[in-house]
Amino acid sequence: MSSSKNKSANDKLIGTEIxxxxxxxxxxxxxxxxxxxxxxxxxxxxxxxxxxxxxxxTHVLVRHEQGASHMAEGFARSTGKxxxxxxxxxxxxxxxxxxxxxxxxxxxxxxxxxxxxxxHLIGTDAFQEADTTGLTRSAAKHNYLVKSVDDLEGIIHEAxxxxxxxRPGPVVIDIPKDxxxxxxxxxxxxxxxxxxxxxITEPYMPAIKMAIDLLAKAKKPVIYTGGxxxxxxxxxxEALRELVKITNFPxxxxxxxxxxxxxxxxxxxGMLGMHxxxxxxxxxxxxxxxxxxxxxxxxxxxxxxxxxxxxxKKIHIDIEPSSINKNVRVDIGIVADAGIATKALVxxxxxxxxxxxxxxxxxxxxxxWRERNSFGYKNSDDIIIPQFAIExxxxxxxxxxxxxxxxxxxxxxxxxxxxxxxxxxxWMTSGGLGTMGYxxxxxxxxxxxxPDALVIDIAGDASVQMTMQExxxxxxxxxxxxxxxxxxxxxxxxxxxxxxxxxxRYSHSYSHSLPDFVxxxxxxxxxxxxxxxxxxxxxxxxxMIDYDGPVIVDCRVSKIENCFPMIPSGKAHNEMLMxxxxxxxxxxxxxxxxxxx
Amino acid sequence: xxxxxxxxxxxxxKPEIIRTTLAVIxxxxxxxxxxxxxxxxxxxxxxxxxxxxETDHAKHTSxxxxxxxxxxxxxxxxxxxxxxxVPVKRVIDFHGDSDALSRELAxxxxxxxxxxxxxxxxxxxxxxxxxxxxxxxxFTFELTGSSKKLDDFISxxxxxxxxxxxxxxxxxxxxxxxxx
Numbered sequence: 001m002s003s004s005k006n007k008s009a010n011d012k013l014i015g016t017e018i019x020x021x022x023x024x025x026x027x028x029x030x031x032x033x034x035x036x037x038x039x040x041x042x043x044x045x046x047x048x049x050x051x052x053x054x055x056x057x058t059h060v061l062v063r064h065e066q067g068a069s070h071m072a073e074g075f076a077r078s079t080g081k082x083x084x085x086x087x088x089x090x091x092x093x094x095x096x097x098x099x100x101x102x103x104x105x106x107x108x109x110x111x112x113x114x115x116x117x118x119x120h121l122i123g124t125d126a127f128q129e130a131d132t133t134g135l136t137r138s139a140a141k142h143n144y145l146v147k148s149v150d151d152l153e154g155i156i157h158e159a160x161x162x163x164x165x166x167r168p169g170p171v172v173i174d175i176p177k178d179x180x181x182x183x184x185x186x187x188x189x190x191x192x193x194x195x196x197x198x199x200i201t202e203p204y205m206p207a208i209k210m211a212i213d214l215l216a217k218a219k220k221p222v223i224y225t226g227g228x229x230x231x232x233x234x235x236x237x238e239a240l241r242e243l244v245k246i247t248n249f250p251x252x253x254x255x256x257x258x259x260x261x262x263x264x265x266x267x268x269x270g271m272l273g274m275h276x277x278x279x280x281x282x283x284x285x286x287x288x289x290x291x292x293x294x295x296x297x298x299x300x301x302x303x304x305x306x307x308x309x310x311x312x313k314k315i316h317i318d319i320e321p322s323s324i325n326k327n328v329r330v331d332i333g334i335v336a337d338a339g340i341a342t343k344a345l346v347x348x349x350x351x352x353x354x355x356x357x358x359x360x361x362x363x364x365x366x367x368x369w370r371e372r373n374s375f376g377y378k379n380s381d382d383i384i385i386p387q388f389a390i391e392x393x394x395x396x397x398x399x400x401x402x403x404x405x406x407x408x409x410x411x412x413x414x415x416x417x418x419x420x421x422x423x424x425x426x427w428m429t430s431g432g433l434g435t436m437g438y439x440x441x442x443x444x445x446x447x448x449x450x451p452d453a454l455v456i457d458i459a460g461d462a463s464v465q466m467t468m469q470e471x472x473x474x475x476x477x478x479x480x481x482x483x484x485x486x487x488x489x490x491x492x493x494x495x496x497x498x499x500x501x502x503x504x505r506y507s508h509s510y511s512h513s514l515p516d517f518v519x520x521x522x523x524x525x526x527x528x529x530x531x532x533x534x535x536x537x538x539x540x541x542x543x544m545i546d547y548d549g550p551v552i553v554d555c556r557v558s559k560i561e562n563c564f565p566m567i568p569s570g571k572a573h574n575e576m577l578m579x580x581x582x583x584x585x586x587x588x589x590x591x592x593x594x595x596x597x
Numbered sequence: 598x599x600x601x602x603x604x605x606x607x608x609x610x611k612p613e614i615i616r617t618t619l620a621v622i623x624x625x626x627x628x629x630x631x632x633x634x635x636x637x638x639x640x641x642x643x644x645x646x647x648x649x650x651e652t653d654h655a656k657h658t659s660x661x662x663x664x665x666x667x668x669x670x671x672x673x674x675x676x677x678x679x680x681x682x683v684p685v686k687r688v689i690d691f692h693g694d695s696d697a698l699s700r701e702l703a704x705x706x707x708x709x710x711x712x713x714x715x716x717x718x719x720x721x722x723x724x725x726x727x728x729x730x731x732x733x734x735x736f737t738f739e740l741t742g743s744s745k746k747l748d749d750f751i752s753x754x755x756x757x758x759x760x761x762x763x764x765x766x767x768x769x770x771x772x773x774x775x776x777x
Contacts, residue, residue, distance in 0.1 A: 133628055134631070137628070137631065137632060137635055138635060138639050141683075142683040145627065145628075147627075162683060196624070196686070197683055320681070321677045321680060322674065322677030322678050322680070322681055324677075325670065325673060325674070326674060326677075329670070
């Protein structure tokens with residue numbers, strides 16, 4: 001975009017001696033970084049000083065470092081760019097780690113710059129010293145401790161390369177304070193091009209041909225996609241839409257992959273997995289050929305492994321070789337970028353000669369499952385049913401440029417079921433790690449990247465309290481995020497599991513001493529709204545949308561509503577529980593199933 | 598409810614545990630051994646033996662040799678996970694490789710008098726162990742060979758006054774003029 005301008009601005013620095021802190025700022029600029037999320041402290045003061053003396057990079061001051069890493073995730077997920085975080089040593093890093101692991105599990109590209117005590121103090125238990133590389137070794141895709149200022153510039157460029165290529169993920173750079181002060185010659189980005197890390201992106205074509213041979217003979221095919229399609233960019237989603245169109249295969253997706261294929265598309269089955277649709281799960285269970293693109297057979301998706309889609313041949317496309325055959329043994333594994341491989345499938349399908357089975361019988365079967373209307377619920381005139389609240393939210397926001405983030409729990413599953421996504425990168429949620437407190441800061445990150453968009457965090461009363469303070473950050477930067485709290489006064493998903501699995505013994509899952517969210521909004525300096533009745537929903541949602549600034553909505557919903565359908569722990573796709581099965585639900589789950597999470 | 602049997606499940610029912618030697622070629626940078634060892638503990642894999650040393654100073658290359666065991670699927674996953682580590686350049690699996698040469702070195706201290714002392718020296722001679730250090734009441738032997746040969750020698754030394762053993766772990770290379 002403006003990278004050529006950045007480059008020329010930096011050209012005059014090349015060959016001159018500058019400090020480590022200046023190298024960081026200028027290398028970030030060459031990487032096209034225009035926004036960083038951070039919090040200052042003793043060990044990063046030289047970098048903050050360098051930031052102060054430039055105006056290209058905008059710094060967003062968070063209120064807690066976990067907020068910084070989630071904001072960077074929201075920023076990255078909604079733009080396709082790499083997120084950047086800047087934190088100080090010790091507690092700065094340990095606070096950021098939750099967001100780093102979240103990015104690792106959901107494959108979000110992120111670079112985290114950390115201050116560290118000066119090199120001569122490392123290992124002495126110095127003030128605010130923590131073993132950052134040790135702590136983040138399994139939390140990040142890769143990490144560095146920069147021991148010399150001469151290594152700094154190359155490490156920064158390599159870090160962005162590693163974070164954004166292959167299976168994307170977070171990369172941590174630990175930078176001692178003396179390295180930030182140290183001086184060396186600035187070389188410029190073009191001096192750092194050949195990186196040893198060079199993941200495969202092109203598919204092995206004979207395997208693509210074998211996959212097409214299988215798919216062309218399939219009588220009961222299904223396409224199952226995940227976050228990999230989103231990560232592979234808009235072209236990947238376009239190739240997927242083309243593939244579905246020319247094959248007329250049914251398609252489902254994981255939580256992370258929503259939006260890659262439009263929810264209004266006629267082949268869409270809805271999300272699959274533990275709280276996925278009846279038709280998606282039964283299609284997966286009964287299919288004869290499964291094409292998985294950019295998903296990783298997570299336990300939330302497969303249910304009981306030995307009964308997972310037992311009669312199908314499986315094709316798995318993933319950029320990460322270790323994802324293939326990790327949980328489910330597949331017949332054809334293809335290591336490739338999801339977009340490039342999907343385009344190759346489209347081409348080969350078009351070239352493939354021969355008669356293809358008629359899929360009418362398969363679609364008839366699927367349409368019978370669809371008629372179960374598994375996301376259906378019983379509405380009420382008196383109490384707000386959470387699914388209804390999300391339906392209204394969807395109807396009133398679908399024609400705008402809307403981005404949705406969520407926290408983790410029942411509201412997250414209802415959002416996935418009842419908010420319908422037409423485009424990729426518009427849905428930000430914590431899938432792999434399941435981090436309560438993700439949604440509010442992620443919304444701030446999304447809004448920072450898309451100042452004119454409508455950004456809504458669909459939240460729960462328990463989750464939102466984990467990172468509530470970031471609303472102060474939203475107010476500081478005029479980021480008009482809308483925090484829509486589905487307040488049922490419970491940790492709803494914990495409560496549901498305790499009801500189903502633990503004899504209705506609700507141990508510590510009630511949200512005691514909840515704050516008055518409306519007064520709290522006012523105390524922070526934004527608008528607070530309360531919705532008590534279904535009849536008020538539309539007017540209050542409109543008021544929320546129209547308000548020019550951050551809003552916290554306390555939407556009081558039914559306290560006892562559970563999320564269905566549900567594949568209980570240890571059960572298979574075709575053993576879903578529907579809301580009407582509720583009578584003997586405790587006896588449905590085996591003792592072995594109760595041990596699973 | 599009757600589940601149709603999954604072919605996947607049947608074949609996994611009695612998985613055979615296989616032992617193999619992996620040579621992991623890594624960029625020699627601080628913390629790389631920690632990453633490799635951390636992977637094994639984080640994912641619950643076994644390490645039966647581990648050796649590591651720099652093999653090419655100019656190219657900053659080290660070679661980590663790991664003896665591990667698991668089912669075929671686990672071993673495939675171990676190799677894939679090792680390859681995810683950024684400074685890992687290559688992983689070579691010597692499982693079922695008849696051209697693989699494996700050697701280990703042990704230093705073995707035996708203390709005793711009289712017949713036991715004579716017998717330990719006689720056995721050391723039969724195993725072609727070198728005497729590194731000797732006193733009136735002890736020997737320290739150096740023995741190189743397969744891990745099995747070392748195990749055998751050590752178990753024979755036990756009744757003869759075995760005091761202490763130090764083993765290097767396995768180093769493996771392939772026969773022939775080619776590079777792996």
